[in-house]
Amino acid sequence: MNQGIEQTPMATEIEFGAQTDIGCVRESNEDFFGAAPELNLFVLSDGMGGLACGEVASRLAVETILTRSRSGDLEPASASSDGAITGVSAESNRLASATRAANEAVHRAAQNSGTGQPMGATVVAVRFVGERMSVAHVGDSRAYRLRAGQMEQLTRDHSFVAEQVRQGRMTEQEAGNSGLQNVLVRALGIGPEVEVDVSDELVLEDDTVLLCSDGLTRELTDVQIAAVLGECAEAQEAAERLVELAKQAGGGDNITAIVLRRAAKPVGALARIGRLGKWLKNSGN
């Protein structure tokens, strides 16, 4: 059992690469991503709402999760605290709690904006502790794990068409062609509370984890994505290739990809800072 055993967080080393792009059609990039490398925490959000509200929402969601996770780590997680989810690790519960805080922040911002514009965001956040990865998500941004050439989607979309598929009322293909793909049934910021899906996952040394917005998965198939992840030696190169391919395929929406690998060898502090610089440069566009 995961609960109760407080492992000393191993010095997990994660190699990461990320890329975001406005795509070929949209007028603004409402995707946003961020990381707290010292926590091995990575967050991606896809915002929605008129009058630049989408950009505000996704940024606020990501920043709230990063801030909450940094401060949350100073307090011990209480298993009996409100809304604790059973069957998952303490880290996963902390991540779920940070995600709920992001919901409150976006919801409050929408209420206070005075524009009357609805504001919402999807989010997918992962945090690595040793071989374990916590995954929290709301909406249709996804986490995948590539293991031995096989892609596995770790999150289930909170979208109308995905629900229809799960209930056997639509085939995968019908869902892929549906005009209702944009309809979400869950998102951050819509209500004062939100149900966050959270799970623990096993991540082995040769696994690759991908976080992405729907702008990527609308354009590329799992097989295409797996091929790129398998080909590229560097995580950053893989993220850039994926986004480029999605643009070539149409780029109908904003596209964001974060590629994460457990580094096989310990990575020096200098290399880490170098990567962080690159990350900041990329996220600042």
Add this chain to the structure above:
Amino acid sequence: MPKLVLKFEKSILQEVPVNSKEVSIGRSPDNALVIDNPAVSHYHARVFSEDGRIMLEDFGSLNGTFVNGQRVKMVALKPGDSVAIGKHTIVVSDASDLDGFAVGQGASKAAAPKLNETVILDTKERRAFMQQIAAAGETSQVAPARMKVPTLLVRKGRTNHKEYALTDKLTVVGKSAMATVKLKGWFAPRAAAQINRRDDQSYYVGAADKTPAVNGNPIDRPTKLSPGDVIAVAGVELEFVYRD
């Protein structure tokens, strides 16, 4: 063609036609009509056509199946009948006119104005429904002794226990610190296999450092477990069961 319409309070959750194929009803996600509520048995009942009649059979479920208020074992259904299972209702509808369903229509309306933008389906009804589901879940947990516990029984091999209740969403088989099913021996892999409870409440076994076999067949993707399935990996055999 007659239809079964699954409802909770006033919300329509699902509709299935009654044709030559039987309609299985239960909590387990492989049923045709899934009622995700602890008060409902995994395989609760079925509806099938026989000699032009629509028959309903209860599989000896714990909490029973009721037609128009009467507990039944096997009855013929007619249009307009109301079948109660737990707090859910299944209405037998003759209506070929019921083509759409509430959720779908709501969605197309909500989506119509600007299909390029992401929209959110979040009606008051849906929220109320979610709360009711949560409430129903709590009340039915009053009798936890009746809940079946998904369990791995060790049939072969060296592990730290003889059986494992799968209370966590992730269960790792191996030598790793995070493994629940701890393998013994020098050459045991750190993580031989993993078992995940996914959001459909089913359990899936997947490969880690090793590729497990289920009932003798090596798996090529995460594989859903059914009661009685035997997982073989790294010299151990684990049987998946639901225990009382």
